[in-house]
Amino acid sequence: MSTVGWITARGLFGRRRFLILLPLPLLLVGLAVLCRSLNVAPSDWGPAVLVGLGLAVVLPVVALVVGTGVLGAEIEDGTVVHILTKPLPRWQIVLPKLAVATAVSAATVAVPLFVAGLLADSVRLGLALAAASALGALAYSALFLALSLLTRRPVLLGLVYVLIWEGLLGRFADGTRVLSIQQWVIALADRMAPTDLLGTTVSVPVAAILTGLVAVGFTVLAIDRLRSFSVAGETS
Structure with a gap:
C-alpha cells in the first residue's frame, strides 16, 4: 500500500495541472492579508473570503483536480494497466490513492484557510476551518475518486455538483x-469555533453523519467499480 501511495504522490506532483491550483490558495491568503492591512471590518470581508472563496471555491476545486487525478489520469493514459496486473486487492489500490488525494487537498487548503481565519477572527477559527476543511477534503476526494471510475468526464460532473448543486441551488x-x-x-x-462569519441551516449531527x-460510501463504490475493470482498463 505504501508503494502505491508513493507512486501516486510522485505522479501527482509531477503533473502540471496540480501546479495550476497554487494561485487559488495564494489568492485566498492575499485577499485576507489585504483586507486586514486596510483595516476592513472582518464582518465585511470574512464571509466572502472564508466561505465564498475558501470553502465554496478553493476547497472543492482543489479536491476535484486532485481527487480525479490520482486514478483518473492513469486510466486516461493507460498506465493503470500496470497496477491492475499486480496481485493486489482493489482496496489496497483505492485506499492509498484516497489517502494521498485527501492529504494533498487538505494540506493545500487547510493552511491558507487557517491564515485567513486567524486574520479574520482568531487562532481558534483558523484551526476550526483547517480541521473542517480536512474532513471536507476526505468527503470530496472520495466522491471525485469514485466519479473518475464511473464516468469518462469526472471533472465535468464534479463541476456540475460544485457549481450547480452547491453553488446555484x-x-x-x-x-x-x-x-x-x-x-x-x-x-x-462553526461548531468548533462559533462565529457570525459562518452560517448554515445544516445541523452539526447531520453534517458529521x-x-x-x-466518505465511506463512495470509497466502497470506488473499490467495487475498480474490481470491474479489465486489464485493458475498460469496465467489463
Whole structure:
C-alpha cells in the first residue's frame, strides 16, 4: 500500500495541472492579508473570503483536480494497466490513492484557510476551518475518486455538483444544503469555533453523519467499480 501511495504522490506532483491550483490558495491568503492591512471590518470581508472563496471555491476545486487525478489520469493514459496486473486487492489500490488525494487537498487548503481565519477572527477559527476543511477534503476526494471510475468526464460532473448543486441551488433552495459537502464543512467549523462569519441551516449531527457516510460510501463504490475493470482498463 505504501508503494502505491508513493507512486501516486510522485505522479501527482509531477503533473502540471496540480501546479495550476497554487494561485487559488495564494489568492485566498492575499485577499485576507489585504483586507486586514486596510483595516476592513472582518464582518465585511470574512464571509466572502472564508466561505465564498475558501470553502465554496478553493476547497472543492482543489479536491476535484486532485481527487480525479490520482486514478483518473492513469486510466486516461493507460498506465493503470500496470497496477491492475499486480496481485493486489482493489482496496489496497483505492485506499492509498484516497489517502494521498485527501492529504494533498487538505494540506493545500487547510493552511491558507487557517491564515485567513486567524486574520479574520482568531487562532481558534483558523484551526476550526483547517480541521473542517480536512474532513471536507476526505468527503470530496472520495466522491471525485469514485466519479473518475464511473464516468469518462469526472471533472465535468464534479463541476456540475460544485457549481450547480452547491453553488446555484444551494444559494436559492435551502433543501439542497442538506446534501452539500460545503454546508457540512461550514457547520462543523462553526461548531468548533462559533462565529457570525459562518452560517448554515445544516445541523452539526447531520453534517458529521453525512460526511462519514459519503466518505465511506463512495470509497466502497470506488473499490467495487475498480474490481470491474479489465486489464485493458475498460469496465467489463
